[in-house]
Amino acid sequence: MLSFIKKNRVLIIFTIFFAMLLFQHQFLWLYHDDYGYASLSYAVDIGNIGHEYGILDIFNFLGQHYLQWGGRITCFFIECLLLRFGLPIYRIAQSIVILAIFYLIYKLVSKRANISDYKVALLTISMYGFLEIMIVRDGIFWITGAVNYLFPLLTFLLLVYFVETNKDKGKLFFVLQILLAFFAGFSHEQTSAMTIAFLGFIIIKEKILTKKFNIKKIVTFIFALVGFLLLLFCPGSYNRLGSTSTFEGMNIIEKLDFSFTNLINGFFSEYNGAFLFIFFLMILYISIENIKNNKNNNIIIKIASFSNIVIVLISFLKRSSNYFIFMQGLFSNSIYHVLILFVFIIQLCLIVYSLIIFIGKKDLLLINLFISSLASISVMLISSYYPMRASLGFIIINYIILLVIFCKFFEKNKRLRYFNYFLVAICIFAFINYGTITKGYYNNNFVNKYNDNILQQSSLKIKQGKNIKKIVLKKLPDIAYSGDQPYIDGFEYIEKWIKNYYELPERIKIVYE
Secondary structure, three states: OHHHHHHOHHHHHHHHHHHHHHHHHOOOOOOOOHHHHHOOOOOOOOOOOOOOOOHHHHHHHHHHHHHHOOOOHHHHHHHHHHHHOOHHHHHHHHHHHHHHHHHHHHHHHHOOOOOOHHHHHHHHHHHHHHOOHHHHHHHOOOHHHHHHHOHHHHHHHHHHHHHHHOOOOOHHHHHHHHHHHHHHHOOOHHHHHHHHHHHHHHHHHHHHHHOOOOHHHHHHHHHHHHHHHHHHOOOOHHHHHOOOHHHHOOOHHHHHHHHHHHHHHHHOOHHHHHHHHHHHHHHHHHHHHHHHOOOOOOHHHHHHHHHHHHHHHHHHHOOOOHHHHHHHOOOOOHHHHHHHHHHHHHHHHHHHHHHHHHHOHHHHHHHHHHHHHHHHHHHHHHOOOOOHHHHHHHHHHHHHHHHHHHHHHHHOHHHHOOHHHHHHHHHHHHHHHHHHHHHHHHHHHHHHHHHHHHHHHHHHHHHOOOOOOEEEEOOOOOHHHOOOOOOOOOOOOHHHHHHHHHOOOOOOEEEEO
């Protein structure tokens, strides 16, 4: 028995993780525009067909969506198709996606770490518990958010894994590789930017190192670029990019200042506190190590390390505002804000340089992933708002870098004995956060189930000819652990999608008590 556990310990760990995901996802329900996509009625009108439709209806809906609203139709195809088979199927599918994402992270980290495989596995799945409530609420437990911001990350990580490990394994792997590149590019703007940056970095790196271009990599890049262009230049895309008339009326400096402020305030929000804490610890560690190992007295290493240390120290001292928010708050003029943006860009380049010095040129994948994650965030500079879910891609991809560096820190003999204490502390924090979030959704589950049952019964009775004028539902106990609700001011329009989903006539009045 013990030998079986030892041999399959990584598999056992990920099986337990999958069971935890399945348990948590039993409390996932439809929110906000989930009802619109689940009834093929969001943004376009192809007729009220409820939530029972065929594949041709999905294609018809997505075709109209592409022409009239936006180009993220690969994401919405997944949502419409899975929800057509029912919410239980979607819950299982999303649990599998999260499991696959974190397993790929484990595979990429374990080959770079001299730590026991099961400890790396435990550390990897613990990172799921470092996703705080607003990221989970907007990017995982909101289905429409998840298919846009979470699901494409699996495509991207599969592409990374294929490019890194399946270099010469035949035509089938190459076909899969270019298909992954296309669908990563034709998914969501942030993932598209990340994919283009990742493949572009590889092509440039190989040109510098080998003095020639890799044709397969170029073809893969072209497929990703085609997907990106189809996404960006579809007839409905600009409805997605320019969401407010006020923003559209701004000049370029005002737009940049406005969107940059949103990005800074969003990404460095208190809701990213757990990730930012370990991220800044990583920057502090690599900066100190670079100073210690700077035997040639390289001035750029000194400047980069000093800049990094200043960022970290001010961020820890100014926990309520963070270094970037603190610096931006020193000036009120938008022109100065743009100048500060360029300073921040230089500082980010110095962080990249610090990573290169610390990691070395032998493993440029980590550098590539960091630059690619920055590209995903940079896309938000052309947006009029910054939702918390926009941080999800950056966080997930940087888990790989964080875990590799954490393992390198403890690989040294004097520190290895402390790794177990570190691992226990990480696991405890992760499980507490996971438990708190799960409990919040669990507390709402009974009301969600009750409301769903009432709406289904009412729909059935109306189809049978009964005259129902009003449906009385219950309000959720804790709105923090749910999506937007129609009884909240400004979100009354959700009721229309709910009626479409349950096939209720417009005359029906829905009341929440």
